[in-house]
Amino acid sequence: MNKSSIPSNPNPSSQNLCGILYLPMAPEIWDSKDWYAEPIAGVPFLSRNILTLQRSGFHEIIIYMDADGAEKLAPLLEKDPRVNVKIHWITKLDFLKVTLQNRRSQVLFFNGSALHDKKEVRSLLENEGIKTPEAFTISNEQIESFLEKIKAHGNKESKEFLKNSRSLIFIPGADHSQLRHPKDFKAMHERLLKGSGQNHDSAITRFLSRPVSRKLTRLFLNTPITPNQITLLSFAMGLGSAVGFAQGTYPMGVLGALLLLFSTWVDGADGEIARLKFMESESGGKLDIICDNIVHFFVFGAIGWGMGKATGDQTYIYLGALAAFASLASFILLGAVILKKNTNTRSTPSPTQSQTPLAEKLANRDFIHFLMLMAVTDLVQVFIVIAAIGATLFTSYLTYLRFTELRMAQSS
Incomplete structure (x- = not known):
C-alpha cells in the first residue's frame, strides 16, 4: 500500500507502534481540506502532525475523519516526500471500533485539532502507561461518546472517561497548542519560529x-x-x-x-x-x-x-x-x-x-x-x-x- 491511501481494509498491522489522529470537523465556514492544509511555518497543519508522530517513532498512523475530507487530504500526504510512515484512512466509526478491538498493542489517540510537539510525544512514549495531564486512558467501548466530546472541543470533559483500560490512551494536546480559530495559525507560527533556535x-x-x-x-x-x-x-x-x-x-x-x-x-x-x-x-x-x-x-x-x-x-x-x-x-x-x-x-x-x-x-x-x-x-x-x-x-x-x-x- 502507498504511504497515504484510503484502504478498504480498516485493520492495519498491530506489530508496530500505532497512533490514531482524529481530525474533527473544521470550524464554521472552513472546509476541512483548507483547514488541515493551512501551512504553519511552511508545513501544512496535517503534515506537521504526521511528521511529528513519524519523527517520534510511530510506524503507522490511522487518520479518522469524514469521507469527503479524507478524499481531499490524502493527496497532500501522498505528494510529500518527507512522509514515509504507513497511513491508514478510516472514515466510519464502526471500522474504527473494529480496528481498535483487533489490535493487540496499545494505541495512542491524538486530538488532530491540536499541534503536537515531538518532545512531548517522546516524553509520553518513554513513560508509557503513566497518566499525565496530557494523556488519559479510555476504553474502546467509550469511543463513540468520547468523540462527541472532542467534536465539541471538550478536552477537559474527557477526564470523566478515565478508566483502567490500557488499550487506548488519549492525548488532547496542551492548551496552547489547540487550533480552533483562524487566528490560532498565526499564533502557532510565531510560537514555532520563536522556538526554532537550539x-x-x-x-x-x-x-x-x-x-x-x-x-x-x-x-x-x-x-x-x-x-x-x-x-x-x-x-x-x-x-x-x-x-x-x-x-x-x-x-x-x-x-x-x-x-x-x-x-x-x-x-x-x-x-x-x-x-x-x-x-x-x-x-x-x-x-x-x-x-x-x-x-x-x-x-x-x-x-x-x-x-x-x-x-x-x-x-x-x-x-x-x-x-x-x-x-x-x-x-x-x-x-x-x-x-x-x-x-x-x-x-x-x-x-x-x-x-x-x-x-x-x-x-x-x-x-x-x-x-x-x-x-x-x-x-x-x-x-x-x-x-x-x-x-x-x-x-x-x-x-x-x-x-x-x-x-x-x-x-x-
Whole structure:
C-alpha cells in the first residue's frame, strides 16, 4: 500500500507502534481540506502532525475523519516526500471500533485539532502507561461518546472517561497548542519560529544572531530554497569575506567583517528552516559544520595575509597561519568528540564526552561579532593575535582530552 491511501481494509498491522489522529470537523465556514492544509511555518497543519508522530517513532498512523475530507487530504500526504510512515484512512466509526478491538498493542489517540510537539510525544512514549495531564486512558467501548466530546472541543470533559483500560490512551494536546480559530495559525507560527533556535545557543547567539536569522527564516520559509542551499549561500559569503580581509585595507576589512557577519546570520537560518520544515539530515549537518570550518580556516589565513601585506610585518602571516591550522585541528578533534558522544550515549562517558558541551560552546561563531568590532575600530591585527593564541589553546585542550581518553582505554 502507498504511504497515504484510503484502504478498504480498516485493520492495519498491530506489530508496530500505532497512533490514531482524529481530525474533527473544521470550524464554521472552513472546509476541512483548507483547514488541515493551512501551512504553519511552511508545513501544512496535517503534515506537521504526521511528521511529528513519524519523527517520534510511530510506524503507522490511522487518520479518522469524514469521507469527503479524507478524499481531499490524502493527496497532500501522498505528494510529500518527507512522509514515509504507513497511513491508514478510516472514515466510519464502526471500522474504527473494529480496528481498535483487533489490535493487540496499545494505541495512542491524538486530538488532530491540536499541534503536537515531538518532545512531548517522546516524553509520553518513554513513560508509557503513566497518566499525565496530557494523556488519559479510555476504553474502546467509550469511543463513540468520547468523540462527541472532542467534536465539541471538550478536552477537559474527557477526564470523566478515565478508566483502567490500557488499550487506548488519549492525548488532547496542551492548551496552547489547540487550533480552533483562524487566528490560532498565526499564533502557532510565531510560537514555532520563536522556538526554532537550539538549546546550546550562547547568550550572544540568542540576543545578537537569532533575532536576525529568524527574520531571514521568515523570508526563506515562503520559498522552495532548501537548508543545504542556504548553507552554501552562507559558505559563499564566508569565502567572500576572506577575499575582503586578504586585501589588507580598512574598507575591505570592514566589508569582510560585514560579509562574515551576514554569513553567520544566514548560517543560523539553515538550521531553523531544517527544523521547522522537518528537513534535518545527517548529510546536511555535516555540510553545515564543514562549510563553517572551511570559512574559519580561510578567514584566519586571509586576515594574517592582509595584515602582513599592509604592515610589511611577516609575523602576522605566521599568526594567521597558526590560527587557521589550529582552528582546522580543533575541528578535526571536536568532530571526533561529537561523533563519540552520539554513538556511545548508553556507555559510561569518557573524559572527552563529558567535556563536549564546553567544547561546543567554545567552538561556536560568537567570535565573529568581536571581529566586526575589531574591524570597525581598525584593530584587526589585535584580533589575529588573540585568535592565534585562543585557537592554539583550544586545540591543546582538545588534544589533552583525547590523550586522556586514550590512556584510560589502554589501562582498562
